[in-house]
Amino acid sequence: MTVYRYIGRTKQGAQKKGTVEAANKQAAIAKLRSQGINPREVNESNSILHKELKLTGAKVKNQDFVIYLRQFATLIRAGVSIVESTRILSDQTKSKPLKKALDAVEEDIRSGVSFSDATAKHPKVFPLLFTNMMRSGEATGNIDDTLERLANTFEKQYNLKKKVQSTLTYPAVLLVLTIVVAIFMMVFVVPSFTESFEEMGAELPWMTIVTIAVSEWLQKFWWLVILLMLAAIISFQVLYKRNEQFNYAVNYALLKMPIFGPLLQKSAISRMMGTLSSLFSSAVPILQSLTIVEKVVGNPVMSKVVLEARDSLEKGNSLSEPLEASWLFPPLVTSMTRIGESTGSLDYMLEKVAEFYDAEVERSVDTLKSLIEPLMILFLAVIVGVIVAAIFLPMFSLYEQM
Numbered sequence: 001m002t003v004y005r006y007i008g009r010t011k012q013g014a015q016k017k018g019t020v021e022a023a024n025k026q027a028a029i030a031k032l033r034s035q036g037i038n039p040r041e042v043n044e045s046n047s048i049l050h051k052e053l054k055l056t057g058a059k060v061k062n063q064d065f066v067i068y069l070r071q072f073a074t075l076i077r078a079g080v081s082i083v084e085s086t087r088i089l090s091d092q093t094k095s096k097p098l099k100k101a102l103d104a105v106e107e108d109i110r111s112g113v114s115f116s117d118a119t120a121k122h123p124k125v126f127p128l129l130f131t132n133m134m135r136s137g138e139a140t141g142n143i144d145d146t147l148e149r150l151a152n153t154f155e156k157q158y159n160l161k162k163k164v165q166s167t168l169t170y171p172a173v174l175l176v177l178t179i180v181v182a183i184f185m186m187v188f189v190v191p192s193f194t195e196s197f198e199e200m201g202a203e204l205p206w207m208t209i210v211t212i213a214v215s216e217w218l219q220k221f222w223w224l225v226i227l228l229m230l231a232a233i234i235s236f237q238v239l240y241k242r243n244e245q246f247n248y249a250v251n252y253a254l255l256k257m258p259i260f261g262p263l264l265q266k267s268a269i270s271r272m273m274g275t276l277s278s279l280f281s282s283a284v285p286i287l288q289s290l291t292i293v294e295k296v297v298g299n300p301v302m303s304k305v306v307l308e309a310r311d312s313l314e315k316g317n318s319l320s321e322p323l324e325a326s327w328l329f330p331p332l333v334t335s336m337t338r339i340g341e342s343t344g345s346l347d348y349m350l351e352k353v354a355e356f357y358d359a360e361v362e363r364s365v366d367t368l369k370s371l372i373e374p375l376m377i378l379f380l381a382v383i384v385g386v387i388v389a390a391i392f393l394p395m396f397s398l399y400e401q402m
Contacts, residue, residue, distance in 0.1 A: 010036055066151050068093060097125055160271070164263060170372060178383050191215060207389065266357045268328075275296060302328060
């Protein structure tokens with residue numbers, strides 16, 4: 001989008017000047033005329049303040065996108081056209097990436113491009129699920145219902161994701177805090193006692209000897225520890241993003257974890273089933289729906305099973321067969337899927353499965369939160385207690401000898 005300065009007159013004859021954002025000069029003129037301004041001069045602005053900053057990777061917050069969907073549905077139900085709704089929502093949204101995308105979408109619609117095709121040009125703002133469901137909504141004429149369904153889907157997925165993240169974040173933060181406290185004690189507390197032990201000539205227990213050795217090593221090579229930690233974090237992030245096999249292995253290991261694995265598994269099942277149900281309800285073809293779910297489910301282990309399910313359907317088999325063959329899906333999921341296929345109510349059955357696992361995730365999160373806090377505090381107490389015991393054991397033995 002480029003900023004253009006203009007001078008023109010309104011329908012009442014009053015002179016007006018200002019700036020307008022558009023893809024090109026012709027689009028800027030068309031935009032001004034749609035606003036009731038007859039432009040006399042339209043030139044590209046050379047001001048540095050109006051130069052567009054290319055913010056790669058800028059995404060719309062989930063809250064902003066859900067609000068946009070609900071407002072869009074309300075405007076469509078009120079009889080406002082899609083192009084006018086897009087302009088209104090662009091003017092009032094506080095999300096800069098969404099505003100820029102909506103401005104471009106409005107121009108495309110005015111030039112004759114369909115709404116779904118216009119939004120498909122902005123995949124970082126409008127997800128694949130959104131564009132395909134809107135394409136189906138345009139074909140069936142149920143755009144307002146489609147928007148409400150999308151808003152509910154994104155809202156549920158966002159709330160579920162936040163609950164899982166909050167549950168996993170707490171132990172991670174406490175683990176980092178434990179490591180920091182342990183290193184602090186090793187580097188600053190233990191050395192102050194080491195000199196006293198040497199002066200007293202006391203016979204040190206093995207726990208104290210090991211603690212002092214680790215403390216001395218950390219004092220000499222603390223920089224190496226920091227470098228190794230940074231290298232490990234950066235290497236993990238690079239491999240996770242660029243190496244598909246490593247990404248798959250990490251997600252597989254997470255799903256197999258004894259405590260957090262079942263929670264992640266239930267969350268992924270809920271996301272998959274909820275998305276499939278929304279797509280089926282919007283009359284998106286089943287093969288196309290599975291292709292979309294494979295890309296948006298957010299877990300490569302489950303994406304692989306979805307791909308197998310799609311291949312199974314292409315060969316004339318049922319959807320439930322590959323699900324039954326995978327350890328990821330419990331009997332409830334496969335049974336409900338099989339019943340839905342046989343009765344022709346697959347969208348309803350998948351919706352019920354998604355609702356069940358939504359509730360399961362909430363219960364699991366509440367249970368884990370009540371268990372993790374005392375366990376992590378106990379873990380912190382054990383680490384600090386071992387270091388403290390290693391320091392005070394020689395002092396107790398000296399007092400006994402005296």
